[in-house]
Amino acid sequence: MKLALHWQVLIGMAAGLCFALVFGEVTWITWVADLFMRLLRMVIVPLIFTSIVHGVSGIGDGRSIGRLGGKTLLWYALSSFMAIMVGLLLANSIRPGKGLVMPEGVDRLTPDDLQTPGSMADIIQRLVPDNPVGAAAAGDILGLIFFSIVLGAAIGVMRGATGDLLRQGFSAGFEAMMKVTTWVIRLLPIGVFALLARAVSQMGLDVFQQVGKYMFTIAAGLSLHLFVVLPLLFSLLTRKNPVHHYRAMASAMAMAFSTSSSAATLPMTMKCLREKVGASNRVTSFVTPMGATVNMDGTALFECVGALFIAQALGVELSFYTQLVVVLTALLASVGAAAIPSAGLVMIFIVLEAIDLNTPEAYALAGLMLSVDRPLDMFRTMVNITSDSVGAAVIAKSEGEDLHY
Numbered sequence: 339m340k341l342a343l344h345w346q347v348l349i350g351m352a353a354g355l356c357f358a359l360v361f362g363e364v365t366w367i368t369w370v371a372d373l374f375m376r377l378l379r380m381v382i383v384p385l386i387f388t389s390i391v392h393g394v395s396g397i398g399d400g401r402s403i404g405r406l407g408g409k410t411l412l413w414y415a416l417s418s419f420m421a422i423m424v425g426l427l428l429a430n431s432i433r434p435g436k437g438l439v440m441p442e443g444v445d446r447l448t449p450d451d452l453q454t455p456g457s458m459a460d461i462i463q464r465l466v467p468d469n470p471v472g473a474a475a476a477g478d479i480l481g482l483i484f485f486s487i488v489l490g491a492a493i494g495v496m497r498g499a500t501g502d503l504l505r506q507g508f509s510a511g512f513e514a515m516m517k518v519t520t521w522v523i524r525l526l527p528i529g530v531f532a533l534l535a536r537a538v539s540q541m542g543l544d545v546f547q548q549v550g551k552y553m554f555t556i557a558a559g560l561s562l563h564l565f566v567v568l569p570l571l572f573s574l575l576t577r578k579n580p581v582h583h584y585r586a587m588a589s590a591m592a593m594a595f596s597t598s599s600s601a602a603t604l605p606m607t608m609k610c611l612r613e614k615v616g617a618s619n620r621v622t623s624f625v626t627p628m629g630a631t632v633n634m635d636g637t638a639l640f641e642c643v644g645a646l647f648i649a650q651a652l653g654v655e656l657s658f659y660t661q662l663v664v665v666l667t668a669l670l671a672s673v674g675a676a677a678i679p680s681a682g683l684v685m686i687f688i689v690l691e692a693i694d695l696n697t698p699e700a701y702a703l704a705g706l707m708l709s710v711d712r713p714l715d716m717f718r719t720m721v722n723i724t725s726d727s728v729g730a731a732v733i734a735k736s737e738g739e740d741l742h743y
Contacts, residue, residue: 347712350527354534363539371536374529375701377522378708379687383474385515386688387486392512393628394490395505409736410625413729414633415669420567421635421721422668425559425642426661434552434643435650435703478691483670530712533705540702549710552647556714559639564721568635572728576735580728582743586614587727594723598715600630603723611727616742617734625733629726636718636725641668645689648703652695660693667692 341349357367467473467481474482493504569580584591590610594603608626611617645664649656656664667689686707690700735741 346527347530350529350531351534351710354531355538357531358535358538361539363536367532367535367539370528370532371705374525374532375705377525377529381515381519381522382687383482384511385519386482387474388508388512388515390483390486391490391493392505392508394487395493395508396628406621406624406733406737409733410628410729413732414629417568417571417635417725417729418633418638418669419665420571421559421563421639421725422642422665424562424567425556425639425668426646426665428555428559428562429643429646429650432551432555432558433650434555435647435652438651438703526712530708533708537702537706549706552643552707553710553714555647556640556643557717559643560636560714560717560721563635563639564724568725568728572732575732576741578731578735578741578743583615583728583731584724586610586743587724590723590727591720594720595716598712598719600634600719600722600726603719604630607723607727611730614742615727615731615734616740617730618737618739621734621737621739622730625730626726629729630723633726633729634722636721638668639721640714640718641686641689644686644704644707645693645695647707648690648695648700649693651703652699654695656693663692664689 465484467478467485470485572580587610590603590607593606608622611622642664686704690696
């Protein structure tokens with residue numbers, strides 16, 4: 339019987355820890371860890387491009403989606419932004435990366451090493467690439483995301499055979515990139531083994547006190563969003579008791595936690611919404627598939643906290659405008675996260691690229707984060723699908739539908 343991925347990852351973590359304690363730093367461990375990180379970075383550009391174009395183009399003609407599409411997009415933006423702000427507040431308050439002892443031979447960065455914007459105008463200007471292909475090649479993720487959104491919107495309003503052909507083509511491309519990403523994620527136990535062994539051999543066991551602080555920050559942020567922010571928004575927008583909604587969605591939430599996949603949980607999410615919440619098929623079939631692709635509250639929060647954790651560990655104090663770039667990039671990058679297990683860990687590199695934290699020491703810290711990511715990924719997937727379900731209920735209520743509670 340094949341072990342579930344989370345058990346494989348836990349075994350990989352334990353094996354990596356034992357290996358480092360017994361053998362210390364071994365050359366081939368570093369090679370395996372670096373190779374796994376390269377595989378993760380390899381899928382970033384094509385995954386973002388196909389995912390966003392596919393998701394946005396799938397919304398369809400503005401005249402057909404009407405106010406339903408507008409409400410859906412507004413909910414996605416609102417819930418993800420609220421999640422990011424929770425993460426930003428906690429990361430600046432708890433400062434999980436402060437005081438982390440880097441291994442010998444790794445230099446700390448200074449604020450001068452970062453290419454940071456000077457104003458809001460600079461941030462807006464950075465969104466528009468001079469050359470989309472050049473932006474993809476150079477790792478200009480903000481420019482790539484902006485172009486992908488514009489292209490997806492253009493394809494979405496195209497009619498006839500050409501529009502259908504393009505939508506089918508990008509849908510197929512997205513499925514192919516999800517398959518490639520799935521293959522990479524299957525190597526996660528090996529990658530975690532190598533990353534954890536390297537981290538322990540280089541930094542010692544003391545480093546896990548700081549990783550524990552980082553994990554606590556992520557878990558606290560997800561808990562606040564799941565049990566405070568989303569219920570509050572639900573109550574304000576539906577005038578209903580959120581406890582009833584959470585009871586109705588309990589099966590989907592449990593499945594999301596166990597599978598770590600919004601896509602795998604989608605059938606259960608739709609079933610609970612239709613049968614237990616009382617949302618119509620019109621709302622459910624539109625809101626939840628889009629949500630599984632572009633509405634990733636937990637992922638957005640994770641990316642924001644992760645980027646600040648790395649900056650703090652490297653001794654870099656991010657300015658207000660740089661943190662604004664983190665917020666914006668985390669919001670946009672969460673749209674590009676595939677709805678499969680641990681895909682959100684790929685997207686952390688997007689935020690690091692946006693604030694120019696694309697250095698070996700930053701990647702080493704990202705690897706340390708990835709080695710303990712599995713339980714956090716399970717939690718944030720549950721947050722993701724809960725946000726989708728709350729959004730569907732809110733939109734159904736606004737459309738005049740009677741919910742079951």
